[in-house]
Amino acid sequence: MASVKVKFRPSTQKGKEGTIYYQIIHKRVIRQIKTDYRILADEWDEKNGVVVIATDGRRCILYSIKERINRDVKRLNAVINRTQGNGNEFTADDIVEGFQESVNEQSFSQFMEDVIAQLKRLNKERTAETYTATLNSFMRFRKNDDVLLDEISSDLMMEYEAYLKTQGVTMNTVSFYMRILRAVYNRAVEKGLTGQRNPFRHVYTGIDKTVKRAIPLKAIKRIKELDLSLKPPLDFARDMxxxxxxxxxxxxxxxAYLRKKDLQNGILSYRRRKTGQQLFIKWEKCMQEIIGKHEAENTSPFLLPILKYPYEQSRKQYKNTLFRVNKYLKEVARLANIEIPLTMYVSRHSWASAAKNKNIPVSVISEGMGHDSETTTQIYLASLDCSVIDRANSLILKSL
Structure with missing residues (x-):
């Protein structure tokens, strides 16, 4: 039985990076495969044969190297299993040759994993998560049987679309997965790794109209007037x-990422993490009431008590808190006699709906919400004066 071991060869010069290599052992014959992965001696766990992820500035680099090593080992084991499955005699050299051939013929999932790793290095965690979910879905369809970039075809994508439909996936989700796969495929084309065969031309990549996730102002009033003083988790969810x-x-x-310094001279300023757009909001009494009620600890730089020390796991904290808030909002909805499932996203739809009902121009709504105008609202020519948006918001809040 052939085996694979990950090894580290330290540099002969103190303080310099050493190299990672793979050791292939079959019938007592040892062969080595060099890599260009370079790490420091204290970044290698010799006992367990793994890269140690540091917390300093090299964290992203080390994380990327670790993922690439895992991918290479997976590919080596696949070569071994495939070679053994043929039933013919083989050598350690055959394994090395098979691995090198697989590197030259890059698979779609391997390329997409590289894209995901890059997104993580760029701190685009949410995008990386959606790409990972898409890849997992595609690999379930393939029953974990990888496919080469050159094998991505129109027929294959139509089969994947049919598979998603049998799983009860909505057409918007089908489009979501297809658009992500198309983006990855086009990136591979740009890099010259495959030719452009337009494999997504016969699958759905549009956006269906969905049921509006908005509630009227009278429902917002009922939520606001609930006495939740004896139910702190529900009270916090309602206030968020x-x-x-x-x-x-x-x-x-x-x-979650609002900072105390973002509120100055009666203006709350922040930059949308999704689009990078800078927004300014006039600070209102109702906003201050919530901050006063749920004030973050003195040592926290944040305005709301959503992220707590230590901040290194802020993404995990944010997701866990959002899950709990959305869970408790279902009970808030029941108490307020609201039939639709209440989530934080409903508040965003509800503000837009309320603004529209007040005859506020779509361009004002778009600017006020920091929408990507090309995908969520009609195209508008120029940025609006913040005072126009603030008056629109005040008009809505006075209706409560």
């Missing part, structure tokens, strides 16, 4: 929902 509504449908992730 209201704060989002008060701040023109601010997304929960932007709320």
């Amino acid at each position: 929902f209201l704060f989002s509504f008060y701040t023109r449908g601010m997304s929960f992730i932007d709320m």
